[in-house]
Each structure stands twice: as C-alpha cells, then as structure tokens.
Amino acid sequence: MNIVFAGTPDFSVPALQALLDSTHDVIAVYTQPDRPSGRGRKTTASPVKQLALQYDVPVYQPDSLKPETAQQELAALQPDLMVVIAYGLILPSAVLAIPRLGCVNVHASLLPRWRGAAPIQRAILAGDTGTGVCLMQMDAGLDTGPVLACAACPIETGDTASRLHDRLAQQGAQLLSDKLDAIERGELEPRQQDEALACYARKLEKSEARIDWGTPAAEIMRRIRAFNAWPVAETRYGGRQLRIWDARFIAGDADALPGTVLSADKDGIEVACGKDRLQMLELQLPGGRAVTASEFINAHVITGVRLDDA
Secondary structure, three states: OEEEEEEOOHHHHHHHHHHHOOOOEEEEEEOOOOEEEOOOOEEEOOHHHHHHHHOOOOEEOOOOOOOHHHHHHHHOOOOOEEEEEOOOOOOOHHHHOOOOOOEEEEEOOOOOOOEEOOHHHHHHHOOOOEEEEEEEEOOOOOOOOOEEEEEEEEOOOOOOHHHHHHHHHHHHHHHHHHHHHHHHHOOOOOEOOOHHHOOEEOOOOHHHHEOOOOOEHHHHHHHHHHOOOOOOOEEEEOOEEEEEEEEEEEOOOOOOOOOEEEEEEOOEEEEEOOEOEEEEEEEEOOOOOOEEHHHHHHHOOOOOOEOOOO
8 A cells, every 4th residue: 555644743653663664655754844842942853754754755744734735735645545643633524535545543542432632641540440542444523433443451550641652652553553454455344433432531731730739649649640741740849840750659648738748768758648648759840850759858858848838
C-alpha cells in the first residue's frame, strides 16, 4: 500500500517507524507546523517530522485540512490508506474519503472508554486498572468510528502517565504493524462502539495540577501519577510553587489539618490528607531541578509547615 501518515508528538513516532520498517510505502507525512518550544522558545520540528526527514519522506504541514487546496494536495498523492495517530488536526469528511481504504486511527484507550485528547491521564485519574490501544476506522465523529482491533494493557500501581504513554505507544505501533496486511485485504471486521459506555477524556488544564490536601491521599496519588510529566502536580510552599514528581501512599489518618507536613527525613516528606497520608519523594522548586526528599530537607526546614498556606 501507499500510505500517508499523520501524527505529531512522541506518541506517534513508534507507529511511523513501524510503517517505515514494513513492506508498505510511506509516501508522505502530515504533521503540525513547527512551533516554539523549550525555555528559549526556539522553533522546533515535531518528533514525527524529525523522523520523516531522516528517511527523506516528504512532509506536509498545513494549518488546517479544511481548505479545498489542502484537500486537493492530499488527493494528488493517491494514497491507499491514511494512518492517523495524535495528529492534532480535525479531518473533515472530504479528507476521510480520499484514501482508497479510508483513514485508520490508533487511539490510546479501549474504546468507547476515554474518547478524546487525554485518555492516558484520565484513565489514571479515574483509578482504572487497565487500558489499551484500539485500531479504529475513522468517521466524522470524535473517536466514534468502528473498532477494527484492540490490545489490552494493565495499569500498574506505580504507573505514571509518562510510563504508560511509552508502553502504549509501542503497543499501538505493534498492533498497527500486525494488522496492516489484514487492512489491505479487507479481513478485519469493524465493531460498532456502544454509545452507552462512552466517556470523554477532555484535554488537561494546568489548573487541575493544584493539589487539594483535603481530598483522600489515594486520589492525590493518582493526580501526581497522571500529571507526570505534564502539567505536574503542585502545591504552595513558602509562597512558591512546589511541584511533586513522585510520592507514596501511606494508610492511616493523621491528627493534623490536611496539608500539614508531619515529618521529613531521608525516606520522604509525610503530609496529612483528607484521608490517609502521602509521602513526597521527589520535588521541585521554581528555577531548580527535581530533587529527592533527602536533598530537599538538607536545604529547607519543612516539618510542621502547612502546605498551600505556607
């Protein structure tokens, strides 16, 4: 098949690599326009574009696929299939109809659970014990198309969104690779999604990262895991932002107001919560690097402080 690939972030890269390593031809890559990133705000190519250029694959970066000129440009490539993974742009119905075999998407959840922009993080926040990847035939809705194939993945107790992201990216690439020939032969049977089971994984907002110490420690722990590596769970200490990269749940309530630092030693910084307790293991103040609890207490007296009020 002649395949057009559309994707932008790191999550898309393993799947593009799998296509490049396959017997099929990647004739073009679509990705979002180069954007400023990092502290220096230097204009940077997306991870997908960087990989495509290594293989001399033509790269297209339209701001939108809605204009007729952009659609004509895609149609001129005469693709058999378009593979879309975390592209970040809406594909109009006219675009979905261009490839001979349509457009397929690899999505990081077991549809119809967690349709939308942040399925990995929302699964962790909800306390799900499992997730996975789905290969879906795209339609005009948001992750509503019929499912062609799925692969399940457990969510381990210590999984952060970053770790789960990396596992699912590889699993999605493997699922796509395994099913490519079956797609070409039309052997996969589409399964319609059950709308009654659908839920929406809305985009993450920075405001969600602020910890409410009055909530149970288990819920705070899920927030810390889900927001690693963005936007990173945070509280206030000494009037400054204190980001929490890693923590440990401790059972048992404390006789102190939520947010009160109960103890601090080399093993961690223990904080009272609405229910049970949390031990902070890796922290970061503005302008500094992430440090262990042991390193943090060498420079800061924190026992007895009430976070968020500090």
